[in-house]
Amino acid sequence: LAAGVHPIACDVRAAPGAVVVVTGPNSGGKTRLLQAIAIAQTFAEAGLLVPVRAGRILHAPGLFASLYEEPRPDAPEGHLGMELLRIRRLFEQLDVGAIVVLDELCSGTNPSEGEEIARLVLSLLPELGVQAFVATHLLQFAARLAQEQSPGAHGAAKIDFLQVELDELERPTYRFVPGVAKTSLAAKTAARLGVTREELLERIESKKRSRGEA
DSSP: TTTTTTOOOOOOOTTTEEEEEEEEEESHHHHHHHHHHHHHHHHHTTTTTSSSOOOOOOOSSOEEEEEOOOOTOSSSSSSHHHHHHHHHHHHOOTTTTOOOEESSSSTSSSSHHHHHHHHHHHGGGGGGGGEEEEEOSSSHHHHHHHHHHHTOSSSSOOEEEEEEOOOTOOEEEEEESSSSSSOOOOHHHHTTTTTTTTHHHHHHHHHHTTTOOO
């Protein structure tokens, strides 16, 4: 608050053994939500004051938190390889009943291959009885998973879904509501940051004029 930042309260409910898939646009708060969940669990396990209005946090034998990392020049594998190594570490280190916080699942490959790997991970997490919170930009995949959870569907592990709430102008409120996001708002984000055809062409023309090429 002293820095002029006002926290946005979010209600998060997940039963033991639940898998929660979180979707929404960039800069909508998905990573911050996962960080807040991990911090709250860590504080509670340590007997510290948890920054919540009210809540019930169950003891867990472990916490596995893996947030998205930018590719490094010294990485032993490419983007996809590093993602697969992250997934392997997840299952090597997980304890039964642990808390899992996994950001940007399978963002390092094309959507079809990423979906296949993501489906594998999400189908196996319940086998360990972990409580998992998984953020992904694979919106069509998440929508199909949600369809599989509909009444009458069979054979799919139980998954819950949270999406970034948007206001009437399609701006993130930084709260989360049930459901799957329908758009990443890529065009609006690009416009906000000045990456449109018109603005880029204007920059190109400006460079040409400055060189006397117009």
